[in-house]
Amino acid sequence: MSTLSVSARWTFRLHRWALVVWAVLVAAVGGLLLWTAGPLADKADRGWRQAQACSRLSRCVVDMGLFHTMYGLMTAAMVLLPILVAAWAGASLTARDLESGTALTAWTQGVSPLRWLAVRLALPAGVLTVSATLLVVLHRYAWAAPEDRTGPYTRWWEPFTFHANGPTTVAACLAALAVGALTGLLVRRTLPALGITVAASAVLLGGAHWLMPHLRTPVTEVGPFRDGYPGMYTGVExxxxxxxxxxxxxxxxxxxxTDMNACLRLFERHGGTGFYTTFHPASHYWPLQLSTTALLLVVTALLTAASFVVLRRRTG
Structure with missing residues (x-):
């Protein structure tokens, strides 16, 4: 049996409980997303139609069900997935083995340090890619499930929904994994590595979201004062x-x-003729998703390369 397969089996046995917990989490979130996309979305549609039918009545009590609550919880769970990956990777992927001496034992039994790290990264990366992709597909299904899109449903451009509906979530999980591996190699202590990884991943993902609107040229719409800001609340502003x-x-x-006419006179005294809005419309959704995903994958590749460089220098 090759040293690579031995290392893979050892990695699987060492982290099998983390795999079990992750599988349970993915199954739970996936199941709740299917429930949200099915019965909960149907009830929300019925409630919204009832609300439209009785909107002229002085009293109108409509039960919209749990769709919005469950959708919000599942979307938050999707956004938190990379942070959970970061916490596990920072505490367990490399730092724990280095702190306990398990890694040194493996290196003296025929598994080279670079091969040890390659297996440590490859197996979780494969699991994360498959499972996160599945959850993204289910989340998009739940988001699109309500038939009446004129209701009070979450719009595509809202930050949590934007990322939970696309491959940026998958890339964010892989980036968090790479951050944890590198931090563990540098710190070599479990608890400090955990805290640093979570903080660094949060900064990285927040930075990627901040850069996202600037990765593609937006559109600008101009309109007269009486029409308000054109394109407002229709895309990524x-x-x-x-x-x-x-x-x-x-x-x-x-x-x-309090008088709009007074405000208009003020605007005109400042030389104003109308309002403008610079934003990304719905047609920019996939370009923004793919460019942000590419950015995160490039960062992941750089962090992974840095991990191998650090390990090579420390082990000779």
Missing amino acids: VSHGMVTRTGAHIPTPDCTA
């Missing part, structure tokens, strides 16, 4: 403000007046 007579885009002056 980058900026909005006032258009001047010279065509410049500036922040809208503050107006505390």
Whole structure:
């Protein structure tokens, strides 16, 4: 039996309980997403139709069911998946073996340090890719399940839904795995590595979300004051403000007046002619998803390469 297969079996046995917990978590979230997409979405549709039918009545009590609550919980769970991966990877993937001396024992029994790390990364990466992709597909199914999309449903551009509905979640899990591996190799202590990995992953994922709207050129729409901000709340907003007579885009002056006409006169005194909104429409969804995913995968590759460099230097 090759040393690679021995290392893979040892890695599986060492982390089998983490795999069991992850499988239970994926099964639970997946099952709840199917429930949300089925009976809960149907009840929400019936409730919304009843609300539209009785909107003219002075009293109208409608039961929308648990769709919105369950959808919100499952979306939050999807967004937290990379943080859970980071916590496990930082505490268990490399730091624990280095702290306990298990890694050194493996290296003296025919498993090279680089092969040891390769197996440590490859097996969890495969599991994460398959399971996270499955959950993303189920989440998109639950999000699209309600038939009446004019109801009070979560829009595609809302941050949690945006990421839970696409491959950025999968890439975020892989990036968190790479952060944990590198942190463990550098710190070599379980608890400090756990805390550092979670913090670093949160910063990394937050930075990726902040950069996301700037990875593709947005569109800008301009309209008269009476129409309000064009395109507002229809996509990923980058900026909005006032258009001047010279065509410049500036922040809208503050107006505390309760009369809209008074505010319009104020805007006109500042040279304003209308409002503008710079945003990403629905047609930019997949370009934004794929560019953000590519960014996270590049970071993952760099972190993985850095892990091998650190291990090589420390083991000779």
